[in-house]
Amino acid sequence: MSTLEPERGLGTGTLVEPVPQVSNGDGDHERFAHYVQKDKIMESALSGSPVVALCGKVWVPGRDPKKYPVCPMCKEIYDGIGKPQGGDGDK
Secondary structure (H helix, E strand, C coil), rough: CCCCCCCCCCCCCCCCCCCCCCCCCCCHHHHCCCCCCHHHHHHHHHCCCCCECCCEEEECCCHHHCCCECCCCHHHHHHCCCCCCCCCCCC
16 A cells, blocks of 8 residues: 555544434323423423433423323332442441
């Protein structure tokens, strides 16, 4: 290979980040109230930006969560936050 010839395989590329799917439908996942950080709820109310629930659901809140049961996956994650791992207590 000559020193004047560029090396093959090197160069610049474009990093493509996935765009989160924002849900607007009325499927089964819409029938739950999800856990989200309080400051993110307020930010979303002011800016209209989507929020991410503990279970991973991404959406723009707009319904009264008191009308829906709590998402079982969000509840399981929330209940597990802050609890010590192992479950046998101090040894």
